[in-house]
Amino acid sequence: MRNKAVVFLVLFAFLGVLTLWSGGQQDSVEAKGKISVMVIRLTEEAVAKFEEEFPGIKLEVQVRPFPDIFNHIEVAMQAESADPDVVPIDAPLVYPYAYKGWLEPLDEWIPRDLVDQHAQIEVDSGTYNGQLVAAPHQISIDLCIYNKDMFEEAGLALPPQVPESMTWEELVPAAQKLVKKDAAGNVVTWGFIIEQPDMPYEVGNMIQSLGGKCIGDDEFTVRGVIDTEPWRKALQFYGDIYNKWNLAPTENPWAPIMLMEQKTAMITAGPWGCPTWSNAETIDFEMGTTAYPHFEGGKVVNNCGGWHWGINSNSRNKKAAAEFLKWQMRPDINYWLWETGYADIGMTSVKSMLEKVRTDPKYSDYPEKLRRDYAMVAGHDELPRARTPGWLEYRTIFITEAGNVRMGQKEVDQALEDMITDMENEFKKYQ
Numbered sequence: 001m002r003n004k005a006v007v008f009l010v011l012f013a014f015l016g017v018l019t020l021w022s023g024g025q026q027d028s029v030e031a032k033g034k035i036s037v038m039v040i041r042l043t044e045e046a047v048a049k050f051e052e053e054f055p056g057i058k059l060e061v062q063v064r065p066f067p068d069i070f071n072h073i074e075v076a077m078q079a080e081s082a083d084p085d086v087v088p089i090d091a092p093l094v095y096p097y098a099y100k101g102w103l104e105p106l107d108e109w110i111p112r113d114l115v116d117q118h119a120q121i122e123v124d125s126g127t128y129n130g131q132l133v134a135a136p137h138q139i140s141i142d143l144c145i146y147n148k149d150m151f152e153e154a155g156l157a158l159p160p161q162v163p164e165s166m167t168w169e170e171l172v173p174a175a176q177k178l179v180k181k182d183a184a185g186n187v188v189t190w191g192f193i194i195e196q197p198d199m200p201y202e203v204g205n206m207i208q209s210l211g212g213k214c215i216g217d218d219e220f221t222v223r224g225v226i227d228t229e230p231w232r233k234a235l236q237f238y239g240d241i242y243n244k245w246n247l248a249p250t251e252n253p254w255a256p257i258m259l260m261e262q263k264t265a266m267i268t269a270g271p272w273g274c275p276t277w278s279n280a281e282t283i284d285f286e287m288g289t290t291a292y293p294h295f296e297g298g299k300v301v302n303n304c305g306g307w308h309w310g311i312n313s314n315s316r317n318k319k320a321a322a323e324f325l326k327w328q329m330r331p332d333i334n335y336w337l338w339e340t341g342y343a344d345i346g347m348t349s350v351k352s353m354l355e356k357v358r359t360d361p362k363y364s365d366y367p368e369k370l371r372r373d374y375a376m377v378a379g380h381d382e383l384p385r386a387r388t389p390g391w392l393e394y395r396t397i398f399i400t401e402a403g404n405v406r407m408g409q410k411e412v413d414q415a416l417e418d419m420i421t422d423m424e425n426e427f428k429k430y431q
Helices: 002-028 044-053 069-078 091-099 120-125 148-153 168-178 200-209 229-243 255-260 271-278 318-329 331-345 351-359 369-377 391-406 412-430
Strands: 033-039 057-063 086-090 143-147 165-167 187-189 266-269 287-294 307-311
Touching: 033 069, 033 318, 044 057, 044 318, 044 331, 057 318, 069 086, 069 091, 086 091, 086 318, 091 120, 091 307, 091 391, 143 148, 143 255, 143 369, 148 168, 148 287, 165 168, 168 266, 168 287, 200 229, 200 287, 200 391, 229 391, 229 412, 255 266, 255 271, 271 369, 287 369, 307 318, 318 331, 331 351, 351 369, 391 412
Parallel strands: 033 057, 033 086, 165 287
Antiparallel strands: 086 307, 143 266, 143 287
16 A cells, blocks of 8 residues: 555656656747737738747738727627637727726736836826726827918918917817818818817817816716816817807818818827828928917827737737737837738827937928927827726717717707616616
8 A cells, every 4th residue: 555655646746747857848848839919900911920920920910990899809808718819909998898897907917117118197097096907009099180370371371380289279169260261151161170079189188288087086086077167168169160250160071171172270280190291192281290289378298198018818829929929019019010011090009209200301291291390299298088998888988978968969968867767777787
């Protein structure tokens, strides 16, 4: 009996050593296999470049259009599917995805020195409860772009150059003078167009410029936050752009095209329009840029909250997925992806590469200078949008009620009260 016990102990010890050895081998083995990556856009050239550097990993790309991609991600994650392995994440969605346990913590997968090379605002946006859960990829900001020729024709002084900005109080009288009508009284040139007119992304800047908060510190409270003077003043001003001053059309034409076709004198727009400008055959006017407007006496607030990459917590190949995240975070690759056309959704978030764009002579003249102008404001005067597990509900309700104000269908106080009521009802499922 004693001899059997000795044999058993020796065998157990051997198996333990074997397990430790095989575990160590697994940790050191090269990442390989197939990973599925859901994207808004990823060029074939980019896929080939990654697979050439990581021949053991095969990328399966699932292209989904914006904004439908949010629904595709929700369906997959709620089903606890292992597919896709990698998902793109708009910054405000980091909180709900992490809250629901959909994202793999990244601190053990991504070296901190690589993370620290990215803009701090995007690192913060990708962090939940002290852990990095979404890898920075791009930074998002807005500019006010205008037609210099129209300003000069109207005898108006040009707005201050980036990174400075004009006030909303300065913009309105200028935009009024820039509106042009035909003999029948129909507008042929608008004074000003907001690219994303009902979104928290741009309208939120107005609120925050006046010192308003997006949401309570507990990530759910909206009463006592939304029904405050900054919200009332900002939403009233926003509604007046359309209904009192008639500076912009109430429908939603794409602002960059309207400016290129000289159907508006000014727009606010994000950097995803840069490829459109760069690929234009002709631009028949001189362009100018200023930073996003602010209220007199208020804060200068640029948008923030660019795109990130996350690993599905149910992924069966997290090691290979982590290699993709680290690859796109590298300064050389991140810049290359941005420069070669994946930049439809933002600017490179790498600090050294932003500085490169600010100084490289290739970005000295318009339309390429637009990229430099975006880089000039990137990382400055940025505040996050609402950080809440209920972001999708918050965003949907905000869009609805801001749209009601824009279309003149509700008074501001009623829209804000309805916004609060609907958000409180939706947030109950999280509390």
